[in-house]
Amino acid sequence: MKKIINNPNNVVTEMLQGIVKANPQLEYFSGVEVIAKRVKEKKVGLVSGGGSGHEPAHAGYVGKGMLDAAVAGNVFASPSPDRVLKGIQEANSGEGVLLIIKNYSGDIMNFDMAKELAEMEDIRVESVVVKDDVAVEDSTHSTGRRGIAGTVFVHKLAGAKATTGASLDEVKRVAEKAITNTRSMGMAMAPCILPGVGKAGFELGENQIEIGMGIHGEPGVQRTTVKTAVELAEILCEKILADYDFTGSEVGLMVNGLGATPLMELYILNNEIEKILMEKNIRVYRTFVGNYMTSLEMAGCSVTLLKLDDELKELLDAPCDTPAMKV
Amino acid sequence: MKKIINNPNNVVTEMLQGIVKANPQLEYFSGVEVIAKRVKEKKVGLVSGGGSGHEPAHAGYVGKGMLDAAVAGNVFASPSPDRVLKGIQEANSGEGVLLIIKNYSGDIMNFDMAKELAEMEDIRVESVVVKDDVAVEDSTHSTGRRGIAGTVFVHKLAGAKATTGASLDEVKRVAEKAITNTRSMGMAMAPCILPGVGKAGFELGENQIEIGMGIHGEPGVQRTTVKTAVELAEILCEKILADYDFTGSEVGLMVNGLGATPLMELYILNNEIEKILMEKNIRVYRTFVGNYMTSLEMAGCSVTLLKLDDELKELLDAPCDTPAMKV
Amino acid sequence: MEIRINSQNYMEYIELVAKKIEASKDYVSELDSITGDGDHWANMNMGFQKLLESKQELVAMRLGQMFQKIGMLIMSTVGGSSGVLYGSAYLKAAKTIGDKTEMDIHLLRDVLEAELNAIMERGNAKPGYKTMIDALYPAVIRLKEAIEKGLDGHEALQELKQGAIDGMNSTKDMEAIRGRACYQANKGVGHIDPGAVTMCYQIETLVEYLCKS
Amino acid sequence: MEIRINSQNYMEYIELVAKKIEASKDYVSELDSITGDGDHWANMNMGFQKLLESKQELVAMRLGQMFQKIGMLIMSTVGGSSGVLYGSAYLKAAKTIGDKTEMDIHLLRDVLEAELNAIMERGNAKPGYKTMIDALYPAVIRLKEAIEKGLDGHEALQELKQGAIDGMNSTKDMEAIRGRACYQANKGVGHIDPGAVTMCYQIETLVEYLCKS
Ligand SMILES: Nc1ncnc2c1ncn2[C@@H]1O[C@H](COP(=O)(O)OP(=O)(O)O)[C@@H](O)[C@H]1O
Ligand SMILES: Nc1ncnc2c1ncn2[C@@H]1O[C@H](COP(=O)(O)OP(=O)(O)O)[C@@H](O)[C@H]1O
Ligand SMILES: [Mg+2]
Ligand SMILES: [Mg+2]
Ligand SMILES: [Mg+2]
Ligand SMILES: [Mg+2]
Incomplete structure (x- = not known):
């Protein structure tokens, strides 16, 4: 295996440290592996995330006009609920938070549990599930389609909508339209x-x-x-x-x-x-x-x-x- | 060989076509494999180029604040003088043109010959040679150091200087300072x-x-x-x-x-x-x-x-x- | 044979599982590579190594507390599907244990059943979906039946174990409805589900540990 | 033996070179891979294939015009170092030919010398720098000496050829001062320069063609 890494167990942490060093406008919360904007805006917060290994997704999309926080799991493993909760907390400015989830059962289970935890803290949380990969049959019976690169368009469009000051419902509507399309x-x-x-x-x-x-x-x-x-x-x-x-x-x-x-x-x-x-x-x-x-x-x-x-x-x-x- | 290509002989042409399709603000001159800004500015023109295979270099750096034209050779082969001449012509708005050359004898020979051809057309052309690769010993005896990624900084700094409306000599001074540093x-x-x-x-x-x-x-x-x-x-x-x-x-x-x-x-x-x-x-x-x-x-x-x-x-x-x- | 499991015993069991998982790298990784994303072994191994690191803290806890802490540790260390599933399982089991300091075979049955329910709920999944549930569900059922029939502890545990093994093997011919194997054209048919394998390892190890001590 | 080369003959020679180069893919590519960037064969092959495509147009031209056109075609098709070097060589040779329609051995000598000078000037290079010049220079020198000594055409051509071969081989022990081989720690010592090889092929082919016809 030829990789520019140190200990394989630390790749996510060290990568996120490298990202904030290169992008000082971003903040890194270690342990929970969250990257968030340093300067918060009063608007609907957008959170995305998933396993690591998909770089620049997801931390690379945090910034003006896109995400407010990105939550990193281990390589190809969904981030745990406590991590996602931290992402939600950082993205929340009181206007509610939209979770952009890719359709993998791991992601859905972890983000759902985080949503429950956030709601216990009185943060209003909505979520959308991206399923753009036509390689997989659409299905209500099984997990159905995966979310892949189309997720970036959802970040972009929902992010732009949130930046206009739109409500959580409006931002969610746009995200869902993007997903449908x-x-x-x-x-x-x-x-x-x-x-x-x-x-x-x-x-x-x-x-x-x-x-x-x-x-x-x-x-x-x-x-x-x-x-x-x-x-x-x-x-x-x-x-x-x-x-x-x-x-x-x-x-x-x-x-x-x-x-x-x-x-x-x-x-x-x-x-x-x-x-x-x-x-x-x-x-x-x-x-x-x-x-x-x-x-x-x-x-x-x-x-x-x-x-x-x-x-x-x-x-x-x-x-x-x-x-x-x-x- | 697993590559997303058609005929290996056409990779450069098809790639440049793909670039302008994705970036309609750029224009492609086929045959001479030049990419230039569609909307010209009245300022010192900046031209860079070299063999293909270094993407996004060089066409990816054409646009506001960087290059005015990029000239592509075949894969890893310097572009020929006629191609570079076309790049110079497209970049020229009457204020003269600066060539940013990487220090390979192939590039130097082809760009030098193009410079001679452009001067015969009364275009004022200056050039700088990037040699940033410390892996190679600096030498006046042999070709000396190669130009590698540092070239991108030279594009950026000279491009920004040219955008201020500075003279060819001033733009060249900045490019040389960048190279020195x-x-x-x-x-x-x-x-x-x-x-x-x-x-x-x-x-x-x-x-x-x-x-x-x-x-x-x-x-x-x-x-x-x-x-x-x-x-x-x-x-x-x-x-x-x-x-x-x-x-x-x-x-x-x-x-x-x-x-x-x-x-x-x-x-x-x-x-x-x-x-x-x-x-x-x-x-x-x-x-x-x-x-x-x-x-x-x-x-x-x-x-x-x-x-x-x-x-x-x-x-x-x-x-x-x-x-x-x-x- | 009478069964008594306190925090100390449970930690000894965890150590055995950690060893068993550590040794199964190639097989489990390969199963998840064939039908999923290849990380199931790495996930589980990371989780159990983390539990080993926390040994001092864990053994000092009351059993219920210990289960709660194990749940939190696995959930946050492992991530992925298995992290949240095992996390949910241990959290729910902790509630079932309450402030008891030991498990007998009846409490063990209730704990395993609580874990099963937690996993099915969190995973929105049922037996037959080609997941870890398919190892746990028949194991729990056969343990319950054995206890109802009044079999002795040793025999009941053998039922638990055999249920897990049979269940694990039964995933081979199933079509996946949850987990990454469902993205495959053939829905993973022909391959055992890696999550069922590691679930089975845990149950086997538990039974072997209890029968030895 | 008397030498007469008109446009028709030169095109026949070009066809033979194209074949020779086409067949040398692995060897020449490898040489340029070891000491350079691996494209020298692809560059030269592309150039000569282009000349083949332009055959109709080329043979219809006067010799000087033909050389001019060959120079332009090679320069713009090949690019890289060899494109501009051969381009410059043919352009200068075209001037030497002027409006003559045939080369005899004296004009051939002058043409080759013009090419040599053009390459040295454009490349800012001398013999001993481990380049194509090291095949061309001794070849030209030995042709000149042979003609001065009054050797017959056939013998003079053998001198030309042997000069190229010896020159090519001599690059093996040279340290590169021009070309990509100079980036190597050992300056390419121990490997023949690919540009010298293809230069030598061209000279050999010319001599063999002239001696056969
Ligand atoms: N929705 C679900 N319900 C129950 N078990 C599941 C579910 N999704 C996945 N699993 C189990 O998890 C295992 C995969 O775990 P792991 O590889 O660690 O996570 P991931 O799939 O996120 O990479 C599968 O083999 C399956 O047994
Ligand atoms: N400055 C130079 N003067 C003379 N010949 C040169 C010079 N630079 C390179 N060459 C010759 O060109 C050959 C390489 O040609 P090629 O591989 O086609 O170009 P590039 O080096 O641009 O990839 C070298 O082997 C050498 O013989
Ligand atoms: Mg995973
Ligand atoms: Mg090259
Ligand atoms: Mg997996
Ligand atoms: Mg080369």
């Missing part, structure tokens, strides 16, 4: 290695890739051979467009790298994706290309489409200033 | 693969890393075993601090990933670097952590220190808005 699909070309485990969680042959792989290395829907950028763009778009009708609409587009995929490849993929969308009469209003929701050193990418209306366009364009996203 | 040192943990070649340019054993590796996979100064973040920070800082006395000064710090190294690791490294600098009585004024000057999918990092004075601090803090850097 967002679809993602990813694929992996090489695995990642958990620092505490020391070897890859799965293996892919010389010429194999996996379509629909999750951001924790959870298996995908199809193992296949290496594809060209044209083919990949087709596969990823097809799954997304089959699931939700974006025809005729304007969209936000995110071409996201999983950690080890160079920007060159993401831009080449973007080139193909935009061609396909143009053909399908889908107009790209704004594009984000980069590492937004990663999976340690996994090689691969995901594509996210967000259907926009006038309200969401304005919120997407609203200024934000965080380590990982500045608009 | 900048030192970098890198290391690699895994090789990169040239799309046209299809296999790694070098090999590193299971537990090997290479200190001082160049951003094109040029061999470094020492092959050694995997190190902890603490040890790596020490090795990289030691080389830099032995070369230039930063004691007592304020610095700009860049902890740069080479392409495949996750942000988590860069932040952990940053944590250690800042500890060492604090001990040495060097105050970090501003930190940049991320993939700023990469080497395809190479795993590894570099550390850059830039000594600041009041003038440079103001220029470092000046707003800029480019795909890869927003201040």
Whole structure:
């Protein structure tokens, strides 16, 4: 295992320390692994979080116009309720707090329990659950779809809405609209290695890739051979467009790298994706290309489409200033 | 070779197309592989460039407050004089153009020839040569030190100066001051693969890393075993601090990933670097952590220190808005 | 055979579990890699190592307090699904113990049942969902039946253990409805659930510890 | 043996070089990987493939024009060090040819010397710096001497070729002063310079082509 780390047990703490050193406008609460804005604003507080290993998510989205606090779990493990509670406390300015949760049972259980704890402290807490990954079947029977890179759009839009001074209900409405309008699909070309485990969680042959792989290395829907950028763009778009009708609409587009995929490849993929969308009469209003929701050193990418209306366009364009996203 | 590409011969063109699709404020001149600002400003023009494969360098730094045009060569190959000439033409608004060249004989030869061609068109062109890599001995006899990630600081500072409306000589003076004050040192943990070649340019054993590796996979100064973040920070800082006395000064710090190294690791490294600098009585004024000057999918990092004075601090803090850097 | 478990005994049991888990790294990690995200062993191991570190403090506590503290420690150290599930389980078990200082087999049964209910509630899950519940549920049921039938302590404990083992094995053919295995195309069919394995380890270790002492 | 090279012949020679380079992928790539950035083969191959694509246009030109065009094509297609160096070489050679339609051995010598000078000037480099110059320089010197000594065409060409081969081999023990090999701790000592290899290939191919026809 080649990683720039010290003790595998301390990666999260040391990373968060490194983040606040680079971003002195952020504050780090050690032990509970919370990153929050140093200067608080009087507004609905936004809290997101989840397992570590998805950097810049989630701490990288704390700042003006996006999150008020991010809560880090251990690598790929949901943060515990006491941590989330601290995030809620730091984000709360009396206007209530919205939790942006990704749809994993671990996250849901921990955030739910934290919500109960916060409510015992008379903090009003609402939550939304992001489930954008079309690789997984939508289901009410089982846990259903995972939340992946589309979460970043939810941070952005709900964050912009909260910054306008809107009420908790209004911010929640926007977050839910964003969730309803967002679809993602990813694929992996090489695995990642958990620092505490020391070897890859799965293996892919010389010429194999996996379509629909999750951001924790959870298996995908199809193992296949290496594809060209044209083919990949087709596969990823097809799954997304089959699931939700974006025809005729304007969209936000995110071409996201999983950690080890160079920007060159993401831009080449973007080139193909935009061609396909143009053909399908889908107009790209704004594009984000980069590492937004990663999976340690996994090689691969995901594509996210967000259907926009006038309200969401304005919120997407609203200024934000965080380590990982500045608009 | 697992890459999200189509034909290896077209990677640069398709990548640049993907960049302008994501950044409609930029214009792409195909064939000559130049990216330039769509809306020109009346000011000294700044042009940088070099081989491709270092994304977001160089096109990612075109925009307000940084470059006016970036010229892309093939992967790891300097752009030809005709391409650089086009970059100069696009950047020129009559106030002259500054070329920011990295110290590789290929780049120098091609940019010099382009300068001669531009001067034949009566465009005033000056150039500066970045040589920040302390892994290589400084020398007047041979080509001497390479230019690596420190180049991004030169883009930023000279760009900010040009935006104030300063003259070509003044902008060049600032660029040269930035170069004089900048030192970098890198290391690699895994090789990169040239799309046209299809296999790694070098090999590193299971537990090997290479200190001082160049951003094109040029061999470094020492092959050694995997190190902890603490040890790596020490090795990289030691080389830099032995070369230039930063004691007592304020610095700009860049902890740069080479392409495949996750942000988590860069932040952990940053944590250690800042500890060492604090001990040495060097105050970090501003930190940049991320993939700023990469080497395809190479795993590894570099550390850059830039000594600041009041003038440079103001220029470092000046707003800029480019795909890869927003201040 | 009569069963008496005080704080001291429970800590000895925890130490044995910690050892058992430590030794199961490759197998458990691999199971969670195949069907989940690969961290279940690391999570559980971190949790039990933390309990070992807190040994002095824990053994000095009354049993109920001790369970409460174990719940808090696991919840905050482990995170993930297992952290909050075991955390909830121990917190609820602590309530069941109240201020008693020892568990006999009847209290043990109630404690295990409380844990089962806490996990099902927090996880919004039932037996058959391919989770740790599938090891705990049949174990608890068979212990209850054994006690009702009036079997002796040793026999009742063997029922508990065998219930856990059979339950664990039964997850192999289940389709996952909770946990990360449900993201797989085949819903994890063909692989044992890692959470069921570590649950089973804990029950086995408990039974072996009680039968030896 | 008398030497006559017109545009048609030169294009035939270019085709042979393109083939020779195409076949040398692994060796040349590896040399540039060891001491440089690994792209020298890809660069040269791209350049010569481009010349093949432009065959119709090139053969229709007068020799000097053809050289000019080759220079422009290589310079803009290849980029990197070799692009601008070969580009400069061909542009200068075009001037030396002027409006002549054929090269005899004297003009060939002058053309090669012009190329050498162009490369040394553009590269700010001399013989002994471990570059392509180290294959071209001795080749040109030995051709000149042979012509001065009055050796016949065939013999003079063998001198040209042997000069290139010996020069190429001599780079093995040199310390690099130009090119990426100079970044290495050992300055590339122990490895032949890839640029010298492809330069040598071109000269060898030229000699073999001329001797065969
Ligand atoms: N909703 C749930 N209810 C009960 N048990 C669950 C639930 N979700 C997951 N589990 C159990 O937790 C185990 C996974 O734990 P772990 O790997 O530590 O957490 P995570 O899934 O967050 O990575 C699964 O194997 C399963 O037994
Ligand atoms: N300044 C120079 N003068 C002469 N030849 C040079 C110079 N720099 C490099 N070379 C030659 O160019 C070769 C490398 O070419 P290539 O790999 O195509 O370019 P790059 O070094 O830009 O990757 C070297 O092996 C050397 O022979
Ligand atoms: Mg997990
Ligand atoms: Mg090159
Ligand atoms: Mg897991
Ligand atoms: Mg090269």
